[in-house]
Amino acid sequence: MYFLSDEERRYVLRKLLPESRRGDVHSELRGWSWRDPPLSPVYDVPLGVSEIAGRYCGTARDVYLRRVVGVKAPPNVAMVEGRLLHRAVAGQLLRAIQTVYTHPVGSVLQALEGLRTPCLDDEDVATLPEQVRCQIRGKVEALAEFEYHRIVTRVADVLARQPRVGQGGLAALALPVMVELPLDGRFLGLSSHLSADAVSLFEPMVVDLKFGPRRDFHRLATAGYALVLESLHECPINLGCVTYVCVEGGRVSMERDFHLIDDEVRQWFVEARDETMRLVSEDIDPGTSSECHEGCPYLDHCRR
Numbered sequence: 001m002y003f004l005s006d007e008e009r010r011y012v013l014r015k016l017l018p019e020s021r022r023g024d025v026h027s028e029l030r031g032w033s034w035r036d037p038p039l040s041p042v043y044d045v046p047l048g049v050s051e052i053a054g055r056y057c058g059t060a061r062d063v064y065l066r067r068v069v070g071v072k073a074p075p076n077v078a079m080v081e082g083r084l085l086h087r088a089v090a091g092q093l094l095r096a097i098q099t100v101y102t103h104p105v106g107s108v109l110q111a112l113e114g115l116r117t118p119c120l121d122d123e124d125v126a127t128l129p130e131q132v133r134c135q136i137r138g139k140v141e142a143l144a145e146f147e148y149h150r151i152v153t154r155v156a157d158v159l160a161r162q163p164r165v166g167q168g169g170l171a172a173l174a175l176p177v178m179v180e181l182p183l184d185g186r187f188l189g190l191s192s193h194l195s196a197d198a199v200s201l202f203e204p205m206v207v208d209l210k211f212g213p214r215r216d217f218h219r220l221a222t223a224g225y226a227l228v229l230e231s232l233h234e235c236p237i238n239l240g241c242v243t244y245v246c247v248e249g250g251r252v253s254m255e256r257d258f259h260l261i262d263d264e265v266r267q268w269f270v271e272a273r274d275e276t277m278r279l280v281s282e283d284i285d286p287g288t289s290s291e292c293h294e295g296c297p298y299l300d301h302c303r304r
């Protein structure tokens with residue numbers, strides 16, 4: 001999920017990266033300019049990036065209900081499934097990195113076989129109906145098998161090209177991704193306990209996985225994390241990639257939305273941040289959206 005194919009890598013390196021260098025981002029929209037407007041936070045409401053970027057509700061009334069009114073709506077099945085699939089994919093990659101670090105290089109390929117066993121605790125799915133439970137288990141197994149082959153291929157490739165490689169070098173070259181990276185977003189007025197899905201190291205890029213349909217606002221999340229990374233490390237992050245993963249009939253397919261984290265999406269994120277924080281800070285009910293989606297966990301509350 002996190003690793004690019006040779007073609008994708010070529011596209012990023014030969015097209016997107018040169019483009020990002022040509023169309024330079026305005027300095028006031030770089031995360032390190034957090035002390036000055038427009039990045040300096042106007043409200044003292046530390047929200048998560050997902051609360052700002054998850055524009056599934058057109059008026060952000062979901063954030064208002066949760067943060068101001070204190071409504072606790074249980075997540076719908078799609079949300080639970082997305083969370084579990086996410087956790088399974090990230091957990092498998094973390095296990096792969098651990099395996100590389102804790103096994104002698106000579107036996108690492110054998111040790112990686114353990115990745116074929118998916119990580120999904122029964123507790124995680126215990127509350128779901130049996131049919132949904134089976135479906136999720138099937139998807140997690142398909143994802144584990146799919147990723148296992150990609151991980152092993154990458155490790156075997158590095159072992160073949162670098163016969164003297166050690167454990168640290170092997171992990172860095174074969175699995176150059178940080179998953180579930182904790183980030184402190186306080187310079188931008190955000191929560192100090194953010195977690196980015198993944199950051200790819202060799203082509204610095206924020207990666208976000210989605211298990212549902214494509215939406216234009218998904219790019220807001222990659223922009224938000226890029227701004228936070230820039231505010232913390234003062235290094236430019238110009239690229240984002242939202243990977244849409246679909247598992248059907250045991251088959252895994254992926255579609256990638258590579259994009260530049262340009263002025264437009266940065267501005268969009270900052271405006272969404274300010275607007276959402278204002279609702280919470282000033283107790284403003286934004287009213288219901290004209291297009292409530294059927295899966296919204298607040299549907300009963302808003303219709304009532």
Ligand code: SF4
Nearest residue numbers: 057288289292296302
């Ligand atoms: S039911 Fe509609 S208005 Fe209410 S939170 Fe959901 S999408 Fe927004």
